[in-house]
Amino acid sequence: MLLIVDMSVKPILGLQACQRLNLVKRVFVVSSQPANDHDSLMEEYIDCFEGLGCLPGEYKIQVDDNVPPVVHPCRKIPFKLRGKLTExxxxxxxxxxxxxxDEPTSWVSSLVAVEKPNGKLRTCLDPRDLNKAIKREHFKLPTREEIIMAQFAGGKWFSKLDASSGFWQMKPDEDSSKLCTFNTPEGRYRFLRLPYGILSAAEEVTES
Known part of the structure; x- marks a missing residue:
């Protein structure tokens, strides 16, 4: 921060010294809009902010064949949420x-629907029985200190990014997708993206 005062004193640093130290920068053209204006960034990189991203490759959910499959019936959904669930x-x-x-699947889980404070509906898979059969990779999640020491050492510029619907940016293979079948009043669906709640999902997303 520079403080400009109206006093008859001798400056410690002159303009040229301040420029060499990168304390100030001479600007010859003034734009009416800031360079990092939110709307202009959205327009320039519109392809990065539309739709749902997808990481390369497919994820296979490993299950223990000795655990018998479970088929859950459709849970009751409050009448006032039926319209929002359909949407x-x-x-x-x-x-x-x-x-x-419409095809038969060995595993069918229930769906959990919760109304969010903004009035929209949050839908999640309830795979508690499926999780009992899933084999975990047991990938060690890095600590904050490990991330800072290993990845940020020597860095100058840092950005914080949050992937929209991060789990949904991973695609399960065909067999794993069928494992993530769930029942609703509208019929049965299966996830084509990795759903929240899968036992090994957080480890796989972090490792990727």
């Missing part, structure tokens, strides 16, 4: 997150 399922289907199916 959310339609939105997820258009995004390519879920797909409606």
């Amino acid at each position: 959310e399922l339609t939105r997820m289907e258009k995004l390519g997150v879920i797909k409606k199916i």
Whole structure:
């Protein structure tokens, strides 16, 4: 921060010295909009802010064949949430997150629907029985200190990014997708992207 005062004193640093030390920068053109204006960034990189991203490759959920599959019936959904549930399922289907199916599947989980403070509906898989059969990779999640020491050492510029719907940016293979089948009043669907709640999901997302 520079403090300009109206006093008859001798400056410690002159303009040229301040420029060499990168304390000030001479500007010859003034823009009416800031360089990092939110709207202009959104327009310039519109392809980065539309749709749902997808990491390369497919994830395979490993299961223990000795654990018997479980098929859950559809849970009761409050009447006032039925319309919102239909809208959310339609939105997820258009995004390519879920797909409606008629074929039989060995595993069928329940769906949890919770109304968020903004009035929208949060839908999650309840795979408590499926998780009992899933084999974990047991990937060690790095601590904050390990991340700072290993990845940030020697860095000058740092950015904080948050992937939108991070789990949904991973694609399970065909067999794993069928494991993530769930029941709704609208019928059965299966996840085409990795759903929240899967036992090994957090480890896989972090490792990727």
